[in-house]
Amino acid sequence: MTAKRQREPAALSAVTVWDLPVRLFHWILVGLLSGAWLTAELGVDAMRYHKWIGYAVLVLVSFRIVWGFVGSYHARFRHFLRPPSAVWHYARTWRTGEHAGDLGHNPLGGWMVMALLALVLVQPVTGLFASDGFFVEGPLAEHVSPAMSTLATRLHHLNFTLLLLAVATHVAAILAYWLLRGENLIGPMLHGRKRVSADEAAAAPVVRGGIVLAALLLSALAAGLWLLLG
Numbered sequence: 001m002t003a004k005r006q007r008e009p010a011a012l013s014a015v016t017v018w019d020l021p022v023r024l025f026h027w028i029l030v031g032l033l034s035g036a037w038l039t040a041e042l043g044v045d046a047m048r049y050h051k052w053i054g055y056a057v058l059v060l061v062s063f064r065i066v067w068g069f070v071g072s073y074h075a076r077f078r079h080f081l082r083p084p085s086a087v088w089h090y091a092r093t094w095r096t097g098e099h100a101g102d103l104g105h106n107p108l109g110g111w112m113v114m115a116l117l118a119l120v121l122v123q124p125v126t127g128l129f130a131s132d133g134f135f136v137e138g139p140l141a142e143h144v145s146p147a148m149s150t151l152a153t154r155l156h157h158l159n160f161t162l163l164l165l166a167v168a169t170h171v172a173a174i175l176a177y178w179l180l181r182g183e184n185l186i187g188p189m190l191h192g193r194k195r196v197s198a199d200e201a202a203a204a205p206v207v208r209g210g211i212v213l214a215a216l217l218l219s220a221l222a223a224g225l226w227l228l229l230g
């Protein structure tokens with residue numbers, strides 16, 4: 001009986017890692033970017049929706065940047081942006097899973113998140129100044145020279161290609177964790193929780209919803225954009 005008990009895996013406890021605002025941010029962002037891509041491909045008539053979706057992306061990504069300073073523990077940049085030495089060590093020991101204790105973004109993933117956020121921010125910002133030269137233009141295109149608007153349009157196209165590459169890398173990395181390390185990262189991004197040992201659970205920082213603060217922040221950012229463009 002004792003021997004059997006010794007062979008049993010240690011009991012696991014569920015701890016909340018991703019707050020609700022981070023999870024909603026992630027999956028709404030995926031939906032909005034898909035919508036922005038679709039409406040960009042559908043032609044001139046759909047461009048009205050393209051712009052509205054783009055504004056929503058701008059508000060959402062601005063929210064996530066502010067949330068990186070005021071959100072719950074694992075959402076904060078200072079808790080997942082690590083120095084190059086930590087990133088290098090993590091990359092070298094990735095296969096052995098030495099760092100299995102990372103509850104939030106791992107050292108490498110943290111910088112990938114920053115790259116994704118930067119690309120997602122540049123996309124709508126360049127869109128504001130972009131123009132197809134005939135039928136559609138961003139609301140700020142008329143406030144800059146034609147050369148600047150052309151540059152913004154080129155960047156809008158180039159950045160989208162980089163964004164697609166980054167997203168493909170991101171999804172490939174998530175799949176690699178699943179297939180090569182047996183770690184399912186998608187579940188926690190849906191329900192917020194990870195299962196860890198009782199000791200790790202006891203040491204884990206408390207993560208709370210913060211949904212009211214997030215809603216206030218989103219409203220303020222949306223109002224700010226409306227004032228800027230109105």
Ligand code: HEM
Pocket residue numbers: 033036037040041050051052053054055057058120123124125126127128129130131132136137138139153156157160
């Ligand atoms: C983050 C969301 C956005 C994504 C993913 C996105 C993506 C794209 C893509 C892929 C195109 C190229 C379509 C093609 O030539 O086949 C495009 C064109 C365009 N976008 Fe966006 N866009 C976004 C946000 C915005 C915003 C916020 C605005 C302005 C309010 C905007 C304004 C434009 C304009 C004016 C064009 C036409 C440029 C041209 O024809 O060369 N976009 N967008």
Ligand code: HEM
Pocket residue numbers: 022025026029030033034064075104105106109113116117120167170171174185186187189
């Ligand atoms: C438009 C496509 C996508 C973009 C722009 C994107 C962007 C991001 C960003 C910015 C984060 C960081 C979350 C935060 O801290 O706020 C993240 C995390 C994450 N994403 Fe995505 N994502 C995309 C698609 C996907 C898809 C399709 C999946 C599922 C296969 C996925 C799975 C995840 C997971 C599991 C995490 C958490 C990673 C971790 O545990 O460190 N993402 N993503």
